[in-house]
Amino acid sequence: MDLPPVLRSEKGAIETIRKGVRKRNRSQIFLQILGIGAISFAFLMLAILLLSLTSTGYKAFVQTYLTLDVYVDPAEVSEEQLPRGGFDDVIEAALLQYFPEAGEDRATRRALGGLPSNGAQFILRDKVAADPSRIGETIRISVPVSDPYDQLNKGLIDRETPEQRRRVDNREVAWFDALKEEGLIRTKLNWGLITRPDSRFPELAGLKGALIGSFWALLVCFVISFPLGIGAAIYLEEFAPKNRVSDLIEVNINNLAAVPSVVFGLLALAVFLGWFGMPRSAPLVGGMTLSLMTMPTIIIATRAALKAVPPSIREAALGVGASKHQVVFGHVLPLAFPGILTGTIIGLAQALGETAPLLLIGMNAFITSAPATPLDASTALPTQIFIWADSPERGFVSxxxxAILVLLSFLIVMNGLAIFLRNKFERKW
Amino acid sequence: MVTDSSSTQPIRETARPVHQERTKISTHEVDVFYGAAQAIRKVSIDLYEKAVTAFIGPSGCGKSTFLRCLNRMNDTIDVARVEGTILLDGQDIYDPKVDPVQLRARVGMVFQKPNPFPKSIYDNIAYGPRIHGLATRKSDFDDIVEWSLRKAAIWDEVKDRLDQPGTGLSGGQQQRLCIARALAVQPEVLLMDEPCSALDPIATAKVEELIAEMKMEYTIVIVTHNMQQAGRVADRTAFFYLGDLIEYETTAKLFMNPREEQTEAYISGRFG
Known part of the structure; x- marks a missing residue:
């Protein structure tokens, strides 16, 4: 048979192919550039995010402390009245040692008393209450300075700004500098950021309540969604008959995973709080709400992991006479487990960062104590960020x-754990 | 084109016994459907005890499908439907009273691609006896493992590394491990679905040797693409074409003197 006319040319097919190849290569290079560009852009954005967060956030990881020798005056504090007593006056008196001239009028004295944090009196109180024998002695305490002085020390308040537009006036700056001269001002690592609960005063506010609240909520979320999600996935993937009903369920689970989280919050508000009368702002309810979101993620991840187990392993087990149940639990599930674990951790990481549903069940309340049980009112990390971002005090900016950096580092740890576990337990066949 | 003469009227293929042999598996007018498509049409065949029967035929002729009916592996495929009767020692294996799990313990299977469990060599063998409760003491398991591996002629190669993963062996070793795993549950019949198609010639020779040895004790049914292999190992050979059993004879007769034109065309390499 003759060559079809379209293939007949002087130079032969190879010339046409060569031209085509050049074009194909060009489009491949174009795609590559596009891909590299997209990745670079994503990395650039990530870098900008982290840089801006770190540059404002790192100052919150340190805190300015004032060291004071306090004479616990028996006239102000008596053992019988503990834990009450005039601790603020005691601290004021301690400061007046350094600035006797400030004692002359009331207003100046009050201004000087505002140099250490408002919480200083409580720190002193707790110390004295723990050991009442120290009444009448001089105690050395280290207390955070209040926010404006902290900012001054960190350079967030510019000394060059005209006095009337500055948050600390010249007199206050002078006090602070004098104390610094004396070596009484120190900058320390701010453990309070994670060891103290929320507070009205930025220098005292910490994430303890939010961390514990998030921990309880995630624990509840895990306890509910992990067994239920895996159970549902195993049934749907391995045992359920493939028919219209199971198709419908599958579509609905996929849809559920795509439902905006605020909707789950409204659902929780109506059902958990409204009908069941569960406590407001409680991590228990938060965890239950989050599990509504995490469960579809776990189901989908588990089903994908089960599907990825090669049929030859199932056949091998069936071939030696294993029952369906033995095949699934003895072979398929162990092989799918790394995938399930990864999916679960990523689902939980998602839940950790979820804000909207928690706002709706009241986990954005101002709560100054860490929750002792999952039933106590509490905040969570993302809602705490939300509260702080909303606060007017300058100190809350950093x-x-x-707090965002703390949340991000938890997410990175969780995702890293997911990758580590997957690599560690993944088996080849 | 080959004309299809035998499918309209089912014929009972018995193939003359070589010695005085007993029928192990007897099928009668077996049909297999995948959804609406029919994969096997009215296959009636007698398979003899302690003999090797080979199923040959071009790709897609249904020989693997038919093989998988014999231990009800097709049950696991949702759309597959089997009709007709298959008797194992006179008992219908598709009877509702028959438990497929028990059946598969009696009718073991070796697959095309070696598929050891991603566990140790020891656990690969011990798994079957463990789930069936054949042994409880560690020393009994040790005995079963050694016996099975010796039977499958792989003991000497693996005895020093029983705790290592079965997936780390070579392809041929893996396949013999799978044979040992099947033998460990004391089957009466061994179904082999193209057991050598993923193996090199040396590994193939070893498996074939093993088949020749095993037929002293087991009923073996082997599906193969390789007609030389059928000629080497099988006592009888059945030729399948497009879902029909065309011819079933002693291997020598089928290859030397086929009755059907299609068989001759296939074995002489004119199609397939």
Missing amino acids: RTSA
Whole structure:
């Protein structure tokens, strides 16, 4: 048979192919450039995010402390009245040692008393209450300075700004500098950021309540969604008959995973709080709400992991006479487990960062104590960020960034754990 | 084109016994459907005890499908439907009273691609006896493992590394491990679905040797693409074409003097 006319040419097919190849290569290079560009852009954005967070947030990881020798005056504090007593006056008196001239009028004295944090009196109180024998002695305490002085020390308040537009006036700056001269001002690592609960005063506010609240909520979320999700996935993938009903369920689970989280929050508000009368702001309810979101993720991840187990392993087990149940639990599930674990951790990481549903069940309340049980009112990390970002005090700006960094580092740890576990337990066949 | 003469009227293929042999598996007018498509049409065949029967035929002729009916592996495929009767020692294996799990313990299977469990060599063998409760003491398991591996002629190669993963062996070793795993549950019949198609010639020779040895004790049914292999190992050979059993004879007769034109065309390499 003759060559079809379209293939007949002087130079032969190879010339046409060569031209085509050049074009194909060009489009491949174009695609590559596009891909590299997209990745670079994503990395650039990530870098900008982290840089801006760190540059504002790192200042919240340190805190300015004032060291004071306090004479616990028996006239102000008596053992019978503990834990009450005039601790604020005691601290004021301690400061007046350094600035006797400030004692002359009331207003100046009050201003000087505002140099250490408002919480200083409580720190002193707790110390004295723990050991009442120290009444009448001089105690050395280290207390955070209040927010404006902290900012001054960190350079967030510019000394060059005209006095009337500055948050600390010249007199206050002078006090602070004098104390610094004396070596009484120190900058320390701010453990309070994670060891103290929330507070009205930025220098005292910490994430303890939010961390514990998030921990309880995630625990509840895990306890509910992990067994239920895996159970549902195993049934749907391995045992359920493939028919219209199971198709419908599958479509609905996929849809559920795509439902905006705020909708789950409204659902939780109506059902958990409204009908069941469960406590407001409680991590238990938060965890239950989050599990509504995490469960579809776990189901989908588990089903994908089960599907990825090669049929030859199932056949091998069936071939030696294993029952369906033995095949699934003895062979398929162990092989799918790394995938399930990864999916679960990523689902939980998602839940950790979820804000909207928690706002709706009241986990954005102002709560100054860490929850002791999952039933106590509490905040969670993302809602705490939300609260701080909303606060007018300047000191909360850097705390917000610091809190975001804490949240991000938890997410990175969780995702890293997922990758580590997957690599460790993944088996080849 | 080959004309299809035998499918309209089912014929009972018995193939003359070589010695005085007993029928192990007897099928009668077996049909297999995948959804609406029919994969096997009215296959009636007698398979003899302690003999090797080979199923040959071009790709897609249904020989693997038919093989998988014999231990009800097709049950696991949702759309597959089997009709007709298959008797194992006179008992219908598709009877509702028959438990497929028990059946598969009696009718073991070796697959095309070696598929050891991603566990140790020891556990690969011990798994079957363990789930069936054939042994409880560690020393009994040790005995079963050694016996099975010796039977499958792989003991000497693996005895020093029983705790290592079965997936780390070579392809041929893996396949013999799978044979040992099947033998460990004391089957009466061994179904082999193209057991050598993924193996090199040396590994193939070893498996074939093993088949020749095993037929002293087991009923073996082997599906193969390789007609030389059928000629080497099988006592009888059945030729399948497009879902029909065309011819079933002693291997020598089928290859030397086929009755059907299609068989001759296939074995002489004119199609397939």
